[in-house]
Amino acid sequence: MALEEEAAWGTATSSSVMAAMKRTATDMVGSADGKVRPPPPAGPAPSGESTFINQKLKPVGAPDGSRCWEDFYEMQAQVGEGMYGQVYKMKEKSSNETVALKKVRMANEKEGFPITAIREIKLLSKFADPSERRHPASGENIVRLKEIVNSKADADNDNKGDIFMVLEYMEHDLSGVRESPNCKLTMSSIKTIMNQILTGIEDCHSNKILHRDLKCSNVLMNRGGDVKLADFGLARSAGDKKRLTPKVITLWYRPPELLMGQQEYDYAVDIWSAGCILAELFLGKPLLPGRDESDQIAKIFDIFGTPREPPPPPSYASPMSPQGDVPPPPPPSGPPGESRVTWKGVSQLPLYERFVSRKTRPKPYRLRQLMQDRTPPHFRHFLTDKFFHLLEGMLAYDPSKRLSASECVYHDFFYHDDPKWDRSHVKQMKHDLAMNMRNLDDSHEYELRVKRKAERERAKRFV
Numbered sequence: 306m307a308l309e310e311e312a313a314w315g316t317a318t319s320s321s322v323m324a325a326m327k328r329t330a331t332d333m334v335g336s337a338d339g340k341v342r343p344p345p346p347a348g349p350a351p352s353g354e355s356t357f358i359n360q361k362l363k364p365v366g367a368p369d370g371s372r373c374w375e376d377f378y379e380m381q382a383q384v385g386e387g388m389y390g391q392v393y394k395m396k397e398k399s400s401n402e403t404v405a406l407k408k409v410r411m412a413n414e415k416e417g418f419p420i421t422a423i424r425e426i427k428l429l430s431k432f433a434d435p436s437e438r439r440h441p442a443s444g445e446n447i448v449r450l451k452e453i454v455n456s457k458a459d460a461d462n463d464n465k466g467d468i469f470m471v472l473e474y475m476e477h478d479l480s481g482v483r484e485s486p487n488c489k490l491t492m493s494s495i496k497t498i499m500n501q502i503l504t505g506i507e508d509c510h511s512n513k514i515l516h517r518d519l520k521c522s523n524v525l526m527n528r529g530g531d532v533k534l535a536d537f538g539l540a541r542s543a544g545d546k547k548r549l550t551p552k553v554i555t556l557w558y559r560p561p562e563l564l565m566g567q568q569e570y571d572y573a574v575d576i577w578s579a580g581c582i583l584a585e586l587f588l589g590k591p592l593l594p595g596r597d598e599s600d601q602i603a604k605i606f607d608i609f610g611t612p613r614e615p616p617p618p619p620s621y622a623s624p625m626s627p628q629g630d631v632p633p634p635p636p637p638s639g640p641p642g643e644s645r646v647t648w649k650g651v652s653q654l655p656l657y658e659r660f661v662s663r664k665t666r667p668k669p670y671r672l673r674q675l676m677q678d679r680t681p682p683h684f685r686h687f688l689t690d691k692f693f694h695l696l697e698g699m700l701a702y703d704p705s706k707r708l709s710a711s712e713c714v715y716h717d718f719f720y721h722d723d724p725k726w727d728r729s730h731v732k733q734m735k736h737d738l739a740m741n742m743r744n745l746d747d748s749h750e751y752e753l754r755v756k757r758k759a760e761r762e763r764a765k766r767f768v
Contacts, residue, residue, distance in 0.1 A: 373454065426450065431512055432449070445504075447534055454471055475527045478525050478535075478749045485748050496734075513543045551564075576710065614648070691717045695708070
């Protein structure tokens, strides 16, 4: 399903974009062999998002001129890998500062620069330069982009050179921390993590940015207790009213409206993903680990009930009172959770009838019961009404009924339920989180995945 506004998912392939890349080579990374040359004559101006290449691709504060990473950084280890590139831990030779270099995947690009990388650089630059922001959000909970560098041309990269984003290094991601046996998160730590995640989402939404790939492995953490959102490759600027692809957000964190084919959506998709993360921190494992899209929607229906249209308003005849007042209608009747499975407009979603058969017996809403049954005993007394108001508000079926990021950040769960989150003592609460992680080595989801694979290979040799 090719949508014009999301074309290619990957590449800006026009010759005009290539011309723009060449015109800005000295600003961005220099030429492929690492030497700075005068820009070629200007060609036709690119259109759309790719015009950003012609305007400003080097983040604020980056050194002037060309920089090859081999000259300035020392490779230490690979710490991540995804659909759009690899991430490496490196040390800057002059300052000994540890940084992360994210390689832009160019293997499948016959011409042009990946549109996902353009978007990520463009959006992260908003937080590097306050003048670029649409709203004076702090950006403290967004990973910082430091500069763009290239690699020297050689046979391994078809004599073109590779391009890297230089980011601040964060020792952990939330997936690695949650799965590590050396770190047992306390409720105070969970609140410190979650409030920073929501603050980062609030910053994105205040600047009209949809993240569209929130998950534990994209939540980074450092030894100082700072928590930051990363991986903006699927992020988009919001508010243009164009149809968007529903094929975004990792399956386990994807909201039901996208699974059922909705193409017009807003910030609420990020709130659903954040709600899944909150539930995961309580449960100690993912809330909705589906195998594929059909299994994912089945798991959602099993917990949240079968969604359906709200019933029509009751029509009844009521005698007028002497004053002419009409008495209010009687309260709605039905089983507990009935209102949580109603979703106005759900039957109009493209894939609704594929997943919801009229012959299927509707399933009830049972999120509260599941959380009470599956949450470890030492956390169950934290499952208060305020907690459920927050969780259910983030995981509402109807996107229009989900809480906003700001409502989540300032929710009573953080400020009234013990242990209380106190904004006036943020440094102390971050310190407590850091102490909770003091026995952890660098821990990322990629490293855990490689370790598990090695353990499986070892086990096979002894069978």
